[in-house]
Amino acid sequence: MSKGTRTIRAAFDTLGCKLNQAEAESLSEKFVQAGYQVVAPDDEFDVYILNTCTVTHIADRKARHLLRMAHRRNPGAVLVAAGCYAEHAASDLIKIDGVRLAVGNHEKMSLPQLLIESGLVSSDGLVVTAGGVGANLRTRSFISIQDGCNNFCSYCIVPYVRGREKSVSPGMIIKEISEKVSCGYREVVLTGTEIGSYNYDGLTLESLIDIILKETTVERLRLSSLQPQEITPGLIALWKNGRLCSHFHMSLQSGSDTVLKRMRRLYTTADYLGAVSLIRSVAGEAAITTDIIAGFPGESDQEFSEGHDFCKQIGFARIHVFSYSKRRGTAASIMPDQISPQVKKKRSDIMLKLAEDSAAAFHSNYIGKNLRVLWEQADNGIWSGYSANYIKVYTESDSDLTNVISNVSVERLYGDGVWGEIKL
Ligand code: SF4
Missing domain, CATH: 3.30.750.210 (Transcription Regulator spoIIAA)
Incomplete structure (x- = not known):
């Protein structure tokens, strides 16, 4: 093993979409293969890699904040900003204290090599750690x-x-x-x-x-995630196999046809409704979740309320609400009639209230019924996990339920999901 050298500890944080999470997972495996010890971001680390997102200004702000916090916790560590925000604004990120490298999406998967080539990590210092990929269940x-x-x-x-x-x-x-x-x-x-x-x-x-x-x-x-025009009878027929989770995330973005046209989305609300009924004809219990942008340029009160009514009609299990955020270089950023921050906030709040009510309505359908739950983690003896149709389920147990699938009888609404008892 170490011959007088110390294993380099690398920590990872990820912002943004599931693709970013998948890439961070593969990247951390590459670091393990290269001889690093992967640690949690709140442990002591020598290298910190943040896989950034730049989909909104808030994502940018979060990235800068996480990098500053990482520097404060481990002032001697090498910080790396990777991914979409780094692709877009490397020169801004490199100015943050402790950030020594900013790499875009094409380069980030070669980071272990880049750290050596840039002299930030010595190859002499690398030793292979026990356990390796997949050691943590x-x-x-x-x-x-x-x-x-x-x-x-x-x-x-x-x-x-x-x-x-x-x-x-x-x-x-x-x-x-x-x-x-x-x-x-x-x-x-x-x-x-x-x-x-x-x-x-x-x-x-x-x-x-x-x-x-x-x-x-x-x-x-x-x-x-899928788009409504991609939901075909052939695709949906596959859900007759119970191994496919009955959860469809279909980004709607707006429930107004005129706004969808300005967004250059490739479907109409009628297409969306068609996809929803196709899904429900095969997987009646399916959770349909979505993303909505509030305050897209030119969105009138009438368009907003059409969109709101449409979302109500669908009965989403979950709605992620985003206020429209201008991204430099996109067509919408130079559209006329940009919406004021106050109106965007008001519309987001209205949509968030609808999101809460729709989720509660969806969850209520399961009170008194059974769900199969894959348990993930515990906090003070309260376990949480997800059903196939993406309902977050909580229960109390002294046993280690990590990675266990149980039948659960749902009793009541609880937090962002439901509370249930494991059926023996
Ligand atoms: S489909 Fe539209 S919103 Fe989704 S990544 Fe492509 S351009 Fe962006």
């Missing part, structure tokens, strides 16, 4: 199957920072999922910027899911 793993986007929605910076669509080969995906399963993971989430446009030499998402179900033994397979 976890529950849910994010697998990246695709990157980039060809759509250019008018508000979105992603196609500029992630580039055009590229899909990972089915062979690589099967290999990665099988490795995760043998490490003890029970659920896999397929992620990407736009997984609905997965296409590897003509092989589509529908065929990919079919292959995964046939060639791996993963117990639960979840998709991160």
Whole structure:
């Protein structure tokens, strides 16, 4: 082992989408393979890597804050800003105390090598730690199957920072999922910027899911996000297999057709409704979750209220509400009639109230019923985990339930989910 050297400790934090989480997971595995010891961000570390997001100004602000906090906790550590924000504004990030490298999406997967090439880490100091990849038993793993986007929605910076669509080969995906399963993971989430446009030499998402179900033994397979035009009868028919989680995250962004047109989204509210009824015809208990942008440029009171009514009509299990945030270089940033911060705040608050009511209504349907829950973690003896249809379930137990799947009888609403008792 160490021959007078000390293992370098690396910590990771991630902001933004599930694709970023998947990449941070692969990146941390690369660091383990390169001989680092991966530690938690609140432990002492020598290197800190923040996988940034730049989808809103708030994401940018969070990134700067996390980097400053990391420097305050470990002033001698090498800080690295990686990912979308670094791609967009490396020169700003490098000015933050302790930040020694800012690398975009294309370079970040070579970070262990880049740290050596830039002289920030000595290769002499690296030793292989015991345990290696998969030593920590976890529950849910994010697998990246695709990157980039060809759509250019008018508000979105992603196609500029992630580039055009590229899909990972089915062979690589099967290999990665099988490795995760043998490490003890029970659920896999397929992620990407736009997984609905997965296409590897003509092989589509529908065929990919079919292959995964046939060639791996993963117990639960979840998709991160789809667009309504990607929900086809053939795709939905796959959900007859109970290993596919009945959870569909379909970003609506606005429930007004005129706003959707200005956003350059490729569907109408009628298309969205069609996708919802197709899903519910096969998976009646499915959770349909979404993202909504409040205060898109030019959004009138009438358009906002149409959008609000549409969301109410769908009955979402969860709504993530974002206030519109201008991204330099996008078409929407120079559109006329930008909405004032006060109006954006008011509209976000109204949507957040609807989000809360819709989630409670969805959860209430399950009181007195049973759910199968994959337990993830405990806080003071209160365990939490998720059902296949993405309901957060809590229970009290003295046993170690990590990575256990149980039948739970739902008793009442609790916090952001429900409270239940494990059925023996
Ligand atoms: S589909 Fe639209 S919102 Fe999603 S990543 Fe592509 S451009 Fe951005």
